[in-house]
Amino acid sequence: MGKIDPPVLTGSQLRAARALLGVTAAELADETLIEVKTIRRAEARNHQPVLMTAANTRRIVDALETRGVQFIPANGGGPGVRLATNPEQAGSVA
Numbered sequence: 001m002g003k004i005d006p007p008v009l010t011g012s013q014l015r016a017a018r019a020l021l022g023v024t025a026a027e028l029a030d031e032t033l034i035e036v037k038t039i040r041r042a043e044a045r046n047h048q049p050v051l052m053t054a055a056n057t058r059r060i061v062d063a064l065e066t067r068g069v070q071f072i073p074a075n076g077g078g079p080g081v082r083l084a085t086n087p088e089q090a091g092s093v094a
Helices: 011-021 025-032 036-043 054-066
Strands: 069-072 080-083
Touching (some): 011 069, 011 080, 025 036, 025 054, 036 054, 054 069
Antiparallel strands (some): 069 080
């Protein structure tokens, strides 16, 4: 799958992706080298795009996609996330 730069990520998508994987904000922070407070602030945006640099958003998206999360664009039905049934399918859904 091609990468979208900068990726569009909502707070709800970030929170849901972590929940699907059972990853804490602290674990994601350690993996991405982004502060926990930055991740929590992003998640508090709920259905709005996160407010962080494109580089930080990309690091978070890449880390979650590597673990099997697929980000689903709004495309009329609202943005979402799901787990790939095949790890090779991980990534953003076009």
